[in-house]
Amino acid sequence: MRPTLPNKVSKVINELNSHKLIDNALVTDIVSLANLNASNLDEFNSFNHSAFESYGRKLIYDNGNFKILLMSWRSGDFTAIHNHGYTEWGCVCFFGEATHRLYNATADELTILQKQNFNEGQIASVCGDLTHIMGNSSSKSFTTLHIYGSNTRQKDVSKDALVYMPEFNKAVTTMGSAYLNMNKQLILSEKPLAKIPNDVVLDYFSLVKPFYERIGQISILQKMEKTIENRSVN
Numbered sequence: 001m002r003p004t005l006p007n008k009v010s011k012v013i014n015e016l017n018s019h020k021l022i023d024n025a026l027v028t029d030i031v032s033l034a035n036l037n038a039s040n041l042d043e044f045n046s047f048n049h050s051a052f053e054s055y056g057r058k059l060i061y062d063n064g065n066f067k068i069l070l071m072s073w074r075s076g077d078f079t080a081i082h083n084h085g086y087t088e089w090g091c092v093c094f095f096g097e098a099t100h101r102l103y104n105a106t107a108d109e110l111t112i113l114q115k116q117n118f119n120e121g122q123i124a125s126v127c128g129d130l131t132h133i134m135g136n137s138s139s140k141s142f143t144t145l146h147i148y149g150s151n152t153r154q155k156d157v158s159k160d161a162l163v164y165m166p167e168f169n170k171a172v173t174t175m176g177s178a179y180l181n182m183n184k185q186l187i188l189s190e191k192p193l194a195k196i197p198n199d200v201v202l203d204y205f206s207l208v209k210p211f212y213e214r215i216g217q218i219s220i221l222q223k224m225e226k227t228i229e230n231r232s233v234n
């Protein structure tokens, strides 16, 4: 049976639907006023996600021009480095401490802009070209609520999200999912990876290694080690 929407989430949806044009300041205000907490959303947890998904991703609501998801993060769970496709406005509401990197992404390079974590109670803004990685480097599971919207599109607001896969030397596009070692069926297109500096690759590997260790992906871990060796020689 489909869980019923909690009152606080229904209020957020009604409020968002009452505005013709939304920006990040407005969605942040609406979510902040709703005073959401993790227990309001317990029914949508997906901590028991499959090993082929590197974090839990559960759709709560989608009316075409915006969607709401609850992500569940077990210890070691991580996204890949990704952006958010056609998203024009949105936010992430944190119910635990998430490890986070913000990147500067151009057509041919990726650099780290910020290494600051997000804490419980914080709300971060999201738009299509926001390139980041997030996950759980702690021992405690937690959830995050994500809203992605558009003022111009009537469907698939996070389509063509760009996902970087340094361990496979490629970048792919998806409908919005940003799993590590993603199932081929979720991939819309793929291309060779743009130039990524050593420090970005090493930092990325250190973040996602616990996930690959947890699911026993020895061949991917070996591939990562080989890449590190090659990069330190060259």
Ligand SMILES: [Fe+2]
Residues within 6 Å of the ligand: 082, 083, 084, 132
């Ligand atoms: Fe994201």
